[in-house]
Amino acid sequence: MANTSKFNRGDVLRKASDLFWGKGFAGTSIRDIQDTVNMRPGSIYATFGSKEGLFKESLLNYAGAMERKMDAYIGNAHNPIVGLQQYVEYNIIEGATCHPSGVCMLFKASGEFNGQNPALFQFSQTLLDGFENKVTQIFADAKQAGFVAEDFDEANAGQQFVIQFTGLRNYFNGRNTPELAKQLIDKMFVNLVNETH
Amino acid sequence: MANTSKFNRGDVLRKASDLFWGKGFAGTSIRDIQDTVNMRPGSIYATFGSKEGLFKESLLNYAGAMERKMDAYIGNAHNPIVGLQQYVEYNIIEGATCHPSGVCMLFKASGEFNGQNPALFQFSQTLLDGFENKVTQIFADAKQAGFVAEDFDEANAGQQFVIQFTGLRNYFNGRNTPELAKQLIDKMFVNLVNETH
C-alpha cells in the first residue's frame, strides 16, 4: 500500500450530485465542484476520470439514495402503499424546501441528454426503468399481502405511478402550495389502487 | 429610413427556439446560434440584446406556437376536448420524431432555471400559468357547449391536464411505443372528462 485517500467518496458524490441536480450537467462546471467538494482538479480526474464519469456516478448515487429513502418510508409503514404515498409527499412537499431541485434528477438528466448525448441518455433511461420496476415490485408485494384487490394490475400501477409522480413534481416545482399538493397526491393514490386488468 | 433587416425575426426565433429546446439554455452557445440562424454575433446582439434576451423571446415564440397549434387542432374538431386529445397525441406520438425534444420547453426551462436564474424561472412559470389558463378556458367553453356534464370542474380539469400531459411527455421521451402512448392518453381523457366538483 501507499498513501490513502483523504476524501470520502460517498460524501463527494453526494455533494456533486446535489450540484448537478440543481444546475444540470451543462450548467455545472468542474470549478463549481472543486469548490464544494474541496478537491483539486487533478484529484477529481484521478478519481472519476472525466466530468461525464463524475456525472454518471452522481446519478447512480442519486438513484440509490432515492431507493433507500423509499425503502425507509415503506419499512416504517404498515401498508407499503401508504409508505409510498408518504414518500411522494416527502418529495413534493418537504423536499421543495431542502432539495436542490423539485424535479427528479433522473428526468432532468434524461431531458437534458436526449438527442445530445446518447450514452448518458441511455444511462439515465436505464435508471428510470429500474425505478419503475422497483415500484412495480412494491405494488406486487402489496397485492400478495392483500392490501389491494386480486385483480389489481401492478404493472399498470407502476407505470401510472411514474407518470403521475413526474407530472406532480414538475407542477409543484417552484410552487409553494402544500395543501393543494397534498390533495392532488391523495387523488393520485385513490386512482392508483384502482388500477385493474 | 435606412438599411433594412435581412433576417426574418420569426424564422430566426423559430430556429433559436428549436436549438434551446433541444440543448437547453446552458447547453446552447451563441456560436451554435450563429451557425444555425446565419447571423454574425454583432447582429444577434443588436437585435436581441443578450443570450438571455434571445432565450426569453425564443420561449415566448415557443409558447405562442404551442397555443396556435392547439387552437388549430381544436378548430378542426367538432368537440374541443377531442381536439385537445388530438393535440396531446400529436405532441407525444408524432412530435417524438420531428421535435428537438419530447419534453415541453416551458418545463425544461422551468427546471433548468429554478434556483439558478430567478428572472428566467419566473418568466417560464408565467408562461406555464398562461397555458393552464388557456386549457381551463377551453374546458369552460366545452362545458358551456354541453360537451361535458354540468357539474364538470374546468379548473380541476385544466390543472389535471397540465400534470398528466407533463407526466406523459416525460415518460414517453425517448421511448418509441406509440400504441402504449395512445392507450394512456385515452385513459387520461376518460379521467379528465369526469373531473367534477
Place this chain on the structure above:
DNA sequence: AGACCTTTTGAACGATTGCTCAATAATAAA
C-alpha cells in the same frame, strides 16, 4: 448622385471551460 441613417460584419476581448501533468506529500511495507 450624394447625404443620411441603419444594419451587418467579423476580428478580437477577457473570462471561463474541461482537463493535464510534473512536482510534492503521505502512507505502508521492508
Place this chain on the structure above:
DNA sequence: TTTATTATTGAGCAATCGTTCAAAAGGTCT
C-alpha cells in the same frame, strides 16, 4: 529509516464562452 507506491496539488494548457465595436455595406430619402 529507507524504499516503493499511491494520492494530492495547483499552475497552466488549448479551446470555447458571452460579448463588444469600429469598419463596411445597404437601403431610403432629397
